[in-house]
Amino acid sequence: MQNGMHTDTERCVRAVRSKDARFDGWFFTAVLTTRIYCRPSCPVVPPKPENMTFLPSAAACQQAGFRACKRCRPDTSPGSPEWNQRADLVARAMRLIADGVVDREGVPGLAARLGYSTRQTERQLLAELGAGPLALARAQRAQTARVLIETTPLPMADVAFAAGFASIRTFNDTVREVYALTPSELRTRATKTASSPPPPAFAAQAAGASSDIPGTPGTPGTPGTAGTGTGTRTGAPGTLTLRLPFRAPLNPDNLFGHLVATAVPGVEEWRAGAYRRTLRLPYGHGIVALTPRPDHIACRLTLSDLRDLTVAISRCRRMLDLDADPVAIDGQLRTDPVLAPLVDKAPGRRVPRTVDEEEFALRAVLGQQVSTAAARTHAGRLVTAHGDPVDDPEGGLTHLFPSAGSLAELDPDSLAMPRTRRTTFTTLVSRLADGGIHLGPDSDWAETRARLLALPGFGPWTVDVIAMRALGDPDAFLPTDLGVRRAAAELGLPATPAALTGRAAAWRPWRAYAVQYLWATDTHPINFLPA
Structure with missing residues (x-):
């Protein structure tokens, strides 16, 4: 349309x-x-x-x-x-x-x-x-x-x-x-x-x-x-x-699976069949519980x-x-004979996004070159030390994720990560706090990408995952992502990032959704609705 x-x-x-x-x-x-x-x-x-x-x-x-x-x-x-x-x-x-x-x-x-x-x-x-x-x-x-x-x-x-x-x-x-x-x-x-x-x-x-x-x-x-x-x-x-x-249609498996598998302790949890998290809002804060139904x-x-x-x-x-319009998205992806069986098997996959763009960008840096479990641990420590406490009588949520402003004065040595990633993190915090980089629903996608790429330690993967899940760009693509490359090899798609990007031109403007279908070929917990 x-x-x-x-x-x-x-x-x-x-x-x-x-x-x-x-x-x-x-x-x-x-x-x-x-x-x-x-x-x-x-x-x-x-x-x-x-x-x-x-x-x-x-x-x-x-x-x-x-x-x-x-x-x-x-x-x-x-x-x-x-x-x-x-x-x-x-x-x-x-x-x-x-x-x-x-x-x-x-x-x-x-x-x-x-x-x-x-x-x-x-x-x-x-x-x-x-x-x-x-x-x-x-x-x-x-x-x-x-x-x-x-x-x-x-x-x-x-x-x-x-x-x-x-x-x-x-x-x-x-x-x-x-x-x-x-x-x-x-x-x-x-x-x-x-x-x-x-x-x-x-x-x-x-x-x-x-x-x-x-x-x-x-x-x-x-x-x-x-x-x-x-x-x-x-x-x-x-x-x-x-x-x-x-x-x-809507397929909740990767949507909720991703949110729960990467959940930050104290900020997010899976409880009684619901994904729960704290929300930092303009006038106060909130707690939301979201449960998938048919x-x-x-x-x-x-x-x-x-x-x-x-x-x-x-x-x-x-x-x-x-x-999202899953009929239009899946219809376009089905035109590729390699993707068509994946779409037909579980149509309606969504891109798991975020309620807070700055939070997601900070978490993306914490997750660079480490496992999902390690990224959650790093983020959990940050939340305990710098997040705003909240009361949750119904569950185990304890804090709001810290804002960039509250992290601007933290001691870099308190971050248990390699020096180069520490520099990447503190530089991003500084740019977010002083307005040098703005992340929000009004962000200009091209301008924001360029500013992020100019930061130390920001490569295409980090920028594109932020574009996909924080900025909401439906055409963001991750040709260097390990999960995407594994799926490409299994499906007979081109192996190199450049060749895969060329093949993925036919999936535009829905490459972010194609990534969800490619990730779903793996057995990683992000692809499964928690029990």
Whole structure:
């Protein structure tokens, strides 16, 4: 699928008539007669083509005066996969908006992070998405508010504050405008629906998250939210239970296997069938437990500040690569007769990523030329000495991974590693702390690669693994990686890095996913879901 699909009217009409959930998030159907907008998979009878118009974002629909359909909840559609596979201004801006930057720093802050003027940023977002950064952030705030209204007992003033609204009046006006209901009516409606039988199930592949309240709009199997999520308030204050659906298929083996096999003691663990970890967030910290299910990822999230809800869910989705388009990715990789059997055997592999780009880069250096176990040991010592303590009554998590700023003053001699790698580590810490290198959802991939390569001890493998798992470049490739070379030899692919890179040109722009399939030929623990 290409950018601007909403302009292809004939294609959009076909998708709406077939109720194809694969297109949810790619475009939105606005009905001129009812002034309602829907996702393509909406279960209601499609309107006549002459009564439909198509827009590129929920924010654009809201800005044009359309209200969200109460059946399919289009405002909660998953984000376009393009935002995680592109590195241009619009894609970087969308990742930052999902990370809450507009709410925290305003549009000038967003533009400054992107290296463009406010006017340029607004113009490009408006041209591609039909809405500027303020409207996009407003749509996200409205959805976060809906989550909290429908699934928690929080007072409305607290909901407004947690969702990022500047005033109760703005909160009330926005909810009423977007949903054609007052906040109190939304909560009453959700409570009544919870006591009624659940509606027929829909395909969950394109949903983003759904509620654990039986029968609510967002019940398991019905479309939910991508960037914010819906769920139930349970247990301690700030604890929510969420469902994070995904575009199917999804193979959890390498995804969770990799995260658990490389888990840093005190920061990450596998407990009772769930991957658990601590989260450093803009307003506080959190602990998340993620459990793979057949049609969703179960998510239990505890936050010290509910204002971090949207950001936490966005980062967890990014870590698990839940917004990927596996049909497009696997379809491209299957064109290679060597990869086709690997894809057919276990389709839907994702790239295990991270919730903290700086953390991953530091861990990549700690893992240079050592075993997985040794890398975990090094990282665990660093966490114990310099991480911020957290309380975890439900498990064995003890710390947040230390920030670059907190590591800037550490004594290099305290690092039990060879002198050259110690220099590599401390130099990276220094560049991250002083802003010489910036790692985040807004990073320019090419510029960041160049700056990392200029650091002592940074070769292609380290830079590409950071590009793949921290920056999210779907085309990052590791031709010198031992596991990749072993798989290549076993499969009869070229043996030298240069020749293998040449052969891998046919896998572009999905070489990072090809790496997952190549790694899966090995018996390393990263390839297996823990028992």
